Structures are given as C-alpha cells and as structure tokens.
Amino acid sequence: TQLLEQSPQFLSIQEGENLTVYCNSSSVFSSLQWYRQEPGEGPVLLVTVVTGGEVKKLKRLTFQFGDARKDSSLHITAAQPGDTGLYLCAGNSGNTPLVFGKGTRLSVIA
Amino acid sequence: DTEVTQTPKHLVMGMTNKKSLKCEQHMGHRAMYWYKQKAKKPPELMFVYSYEKLSINESVPSRFSPECPNSSLLNLHLHALQPEDSALYLCASSQDRTGLVRTQYFGPGTRLLVL
Numbered sequence: 001t002q003l004l005e006q007s008p009q010f011l012s013i014q015e016g017e018n019l020t021v022y023c024n025s026s027s028v029f030s031s032l033q034w035y036r037q038e039p040g041e042g043p044v045l046l047v048t049v050v051t052g053g054e055v056k057k058l059k060r061l062t063f064q065f066g067d068a069r070k071d072s073s074l075h076i077t078a079a080q081p082g083d084t085g086l087y088l089c090a091g092n093s094g095n096t097p098l099v100f101g102k103g104t105r106l107s108v109i110a
Numbered sequence: 111d112t113e114v115t116q117t118p119k120h121l122v123m124g125m126t127n128k129k130s131l132k133c134e135q136h137m138g139h140r141a142m143y144w145y146k147q148k149a150k151k152p153p154e155l156m157f158v159y160s161y162e163k164l165s166i167n168e169s170v171p172s173r174f175s176p177e178c179p180n181s182s183l184l185n186l187h188l189h190a191l192q193p194e195d196s197a198l199y200l201c202a203s204s205q206d207r208t209g210l211v212r213t214q215y216f217g218p219g220t221r222l223l224v225l
Contacts, residue, residue, distance in 0.1 A: 031211045042216035092212045100152035
C-alpha cells in the first residue's frame with residue numbers, strides 16, 4: 001500500500017514568516033500534485049511536479065520534487081493570511097488511484 | 111479552462127429521499143471521479159469512470175449509485191442515505207486514468223447533510 005506522510009499536520013505562524021511542508025513516501029511516484037483547500041470548498045490545484053529534482057515556483061510558493069521521486073516539499077516565503085488553508089499533497093503511480101497525504105492545516109495570523 | 115462544476119452547492123435530505131448530485135467538465139477529460147470528504151480528513155475515493163465506463167468502485171454501499179451519461183457529465187444518485195453519509199462530495203476529472211501524469215482537477219463540491 002502506498003502512503004504519503006505529510007508533516008506537520010498543523011502549523012500556526014505569524015504573517016511574514018517562512019514555512020515548509022513536507023510530503024514523504026517509501027514509494028516512487030510518477031507525478032505529485034499539491035492542492036490548497038478552503039473549508040467547504042474543493043481542492044484547488046497549485047502545481048504538478050513530474051521530474052526528479054524539479055523545482056517549481058508560484059509567486060511566494062516553491063515546490064520541490066525529490067531526486068528519487070519519493071518526496072516533495074512546499075516552501076512559502078513571507079506567509080500572508082490569504083495563505084491560510086489545508087494543503088494536500090497527492091501522488092500518482094502506475095494505474096493505482098491518486099494517493100493523498102493527510103494534509104497540513106496552515107493558519108497565518110495577521 | 112480547468113473548471114469542473116458541481117450542483118447543487120448544498121443539499122439537505124431525509125433518509126427516505128432520493129436525490130442526485132451532478133458534475134460537469136468541458137476539458138475533454140476522459141476520466142471522472144467521485145470522492146467523499148469528511149471534516150479535517152483528505153478526500154476518499156468512491157468511484158472512477160474511464161471513457162464513460164465504471165472502472166473502480168471502492169466498495170461503496172449501494173445507496174450511492176454513479177452514472178456517466180456522456181464524457182462530460184457524471185451523476186451520483188443518492189437513496190436511503192444515513193446521517194453518517196453527511197459530508198462534502200467532490201467530483202474530479204483528469205485527462206485519462208492511466209499514464210504518467212494524471213493531474214486531477216476538482217469541482218467546488220456539494221455539501222450534503224442527511225437528517
């Protein structure tokens with residue numbers, strides 16, 4: 001069974017601080033997605049990473065896919081209250097359904 | 111356009127009611143999914159349709175009945191639900207079900223309350 005371990009589960013920080021969320025597995029994934037979800041809404045796709053070692057940037061968000069394609073990280077620089085939400089990583093491998101991490105609940109306090 | 115739409119946004123139903131959830135995408139995607147999400151948990155896969163055929167049923171109770179009338183539409187028919195079925199129901203689509211990159215795009219969800 002493939003698992004994605006996401007950490008931390010909860011994070012509460014002050015506006016302007018930096019943070020990193022991790023997504024780790026013992027399995028290799030062919031691609032990995034990061035989503036952000038607001039309460040009562042569907043997950044919104046932030047990025048898909050495919051190549052080992054790949055780094056993608058989306059404004060203040062930096063996503064990295066591990067060289068072995070078993071782990072990924074999301075780094076947010078100078079967090080803002082609008083970054084508050086549930087961050088989910090999810091991975092694809094073979095023909096198996098998408099595997100989700102348990103999520104990181106981020107709260108950015110003004 | 112990466113939009114998946116879902117209706118209704120909210121639904122309250124009794125345990126004897128029959129209702130349907132609807133999902134639509136116009137991205138030309140050939141795989142569509144239903145997920146159930148409880149509060150503070152990640153989405154749980156219920157059904158997968160690939161090229162309009164049911165390819166995965168994750169042991170979902172028969173009170174949930176999916177239907178894929180065409181490649182753009184996905185329905186979830188609900189009958190005789192239980193209060194514990196109250197959740198956010200999410201629809202998603204991807205280009206197809208196989209292949210190295212199968213990015214899924216999610217709809218806004220239907221918040222279901224069963225009384």
